[in-house]
Amino acid sequence: MSMNWINPEEYPFNSFLLLDDHFIRVIKENLQGLESKKHLGIALAYNPAVLWYFSEKCPECKNHFEGLVKEVSKSLSKDEVRESELYIINLLDTMIVYAYPEIMDELTYITGWEKERILSITDFNDKKVLDLGSGTGRLAFAVAPHAKYVYAVEPGERLRYYLREKQKKLNVNNLFVVDGTIQSIPFEDDSFDIIMSGHVIGDDYEKEYQELCRVLKSGGYIIDCPGEDERKKDGPIQEMLELGFEYSHYESKFGGDVYRYWKKVIK
Numbered sequence: 001m002s003m004n005w006i007n008p009e010e011y012p013f014n015s016f017l018l019l020d021d022h023f024i025r026v027i028k029e030n031l032q033g034l035e036s037k038k039h040l041g042i043a044l045a046y047n048p049a050v051l052w053y054f055s056e057k058c059p060e061c062k063n064h065f066e067g068l069v070k071e072v073s074k075s076l077s078k079d080e081v082r083e084s085e086l087y088i089i090n091l092l093d094t095m096i097v098y099a100y101p102e103i104m105d106e107l108t109y110i111t112g113w114e115k116e117r118i119l120s121i122t123d124f125n126d127k128k129v130l131d132l133g134s135g136t137g138r139l140a141f142a143v144a145p146h147a148k149y150v151y152a153v154e155p156g157e158r159l160r161y162y163l164r165e166k167q168k169k170l171n172v173n174n175l176f177v178v179d180g181t182i183q184s185i186p187f188e189d190d191s192f193d194i195i196m197s198g199h200v201i202g203d204d205y206e207k208e209y210q211e212l213c214r215v216l217k218s219g220g221y222i223i224d225c226p227g228e229d230e231r232k233k234d235g236p237i238q239e240m241l242e243l244g245f246e247y248s249h250y251e252s253k254f255g256g257d258v259y260r261y262w263k264k265v266i267k
Contacts, residue, residue: 003229005097005107008089013047015089016054018099022155022181024058027092028065036091041068042076042084098135101162105136109227112253115142118196118225121262127193130215132182133200137163137175138227143196144172151187153180182208191215196223205239218267225260228252233259 031040044051044065051069055062089096097104104110118139124146131140134152136159144150152175154160163177180186182200195212201224202208212222224240229252236247236259245261252258 002090002093003109005093005109006089006103008086008093011089011096013043013050013085013089015096015099016050016092018158019057019095020155020157021058023095023098024054024061027054027095028058028061031091036088037068039084039087039091041072042081043088045069045072045074046076046081047085098156099158101136101156101159104159105162105166107227108254109229110136110138112228113138117258117260118142118223119146121223121225121260122194122221124194128191130185130187130192130195132185132195132197132212134163134177135159135199137166139196139198139225140175141166141170141172144175147194148174150175151192152177153185155179155181182211185211185215187215189214190217192220193217194221194223196225198224198226200224201240202237205243209243213265213267216265219264221262221264223260223262226258228254228256228258230254230256233257237261 027040031037044054045068051065054065097107119142124143126148127146129140129143129147129150131137131143131150131152134140134154137152140150140152140163152163154163154177157179160177160179163175167175167177178186182197183203192215195216209222216222222245224245233256236249240247240261243263245263247259247261249257249259
C-alpha cells in the first residue's frame with residue numbers, strides 16, 4: 001500500500017536494484033492483486049536487469065517473477081512501460097525509501113514525531129532494549145540516552161550502514177546494529193527488558209507476537225509506536241487488542257490518527 005512518501009516521477013525503476021532479498025520477498029508476497037501483478041510483469045519485462053536481480057537475490061522468488069513476464073507484449077510503447085513502472089514505484093514507495101535512507105530520515109512521519117511519544121510509555125532507564133525494523137533509528141536514538149543497551153535490528157543493508165554512520169555522527173556508544181527480521185529475531189530467549197517497533201507488526205500478528213515473547217524477559221514490555229502522518233483510521237487494530245495490548249490515541253500534527261500499543265508480558 002502506498003504511503004505517498006515520494007514523487008514516483010523522481011525515481012528510476014532501477015531503484016529496486018538496491019533492495020535486499022527480504023524486501024524482494026515482501027514484494028512477492030504482497031503484490032498479489034491482478035492489477036499490481038500486471039504492472040509488475042510489464043515493468044520487469046522491460047527492465048531485465050531488475051528481473052535478473054530479483055531472481056538471483058531471492059532464488060525462491062524466481063519462478064514467480066519470471067511467470068509474471070511471460071505473457072507481456074513485446075510491443076508496448078515507452079509511455080505504456082513507464083506507466084507501469086510508476087504504478088509499481090508508487091505502490092511500493094516504502095521500498096524505495098528503504099533504499100534511500102537519507103530521504104527516509106527526512107520524511108514528516110519521522111521529523112514530525114516527538115521522542116516523548118515513546119519515552120512516556122515506560123521507564124527505559126538502564127534497560128536492555130530491542131528495536132525491531134529500526135529503519136533510520138527513529139525509536140532507537142530516542143531511547144539510547146536512557147537505556148543501558150539498544151539493539152537495532154534491521155534487514156536492509158543500506159539502512160544498517162546508515163544507522164552505523166548516524167551512530168558515529170551522534171557518538172552513541174550503547175547502540176548495536178544487527179541484521180534480522182521480526183519473523184526470526186537473532187537473539188536467545190529472555191534477552192530483553194523492552195521490545196519496541198513501529199510500522200513492523202502486522203503480517204502475522206500471532207506468530208510475530210510469539211517470536212517477540214520468546215526474546216522478551218518476563219515482566220518486560222512490547223511496544224508499537226508508529227510515526228506521524230495525515231492518515232485517518234477507523235480505530236485501534238483489533239488483532240492487537242485481541243492479543244491483550246493496551247493503547248492510546250492522539251491526533252498527529254498533520255491531522256492523522258496515531259495509535260500506540262503496549263503490553264507488559266508475564267510468562
